[in-house]
Amino acid sequence: MISAKGPTSAFIKVACEKCKNEQIIFDKASTKVKCLVCGEILAVPTGGKAKIQGKVIQTLN
Template sequence: MGEGKFVKVKCECGNEQNLFSHTTTEIRCSSCSEPLAHPTGGRAVIHGEIVEELG
């Protein structure tokens, strides 16, 4: 347990946003409101491009 990491994800609109890789809620882009990630009960499905793992 505790395997999740924070990642920087780039949306199709070009906005970059930090989120948790095992998020329990849907995450939308703060710029265009497109979905960036949704929960699956474990590792979230990331819809944008992972630019960097933050730790």
């Protein structure tokens, strides 16, 4: 569910496409976020919203 409350940052739950580990990450991550289990890149910084590489399961606000 995506909140329309404004340009607030959010946390999102993503699943690693490699090992299926589910992890909560910051959606404006300023550094690469890696899977804690296998090291696969889950998100890469773009200057704004991070580009999510894994599968987004849920947005948490």
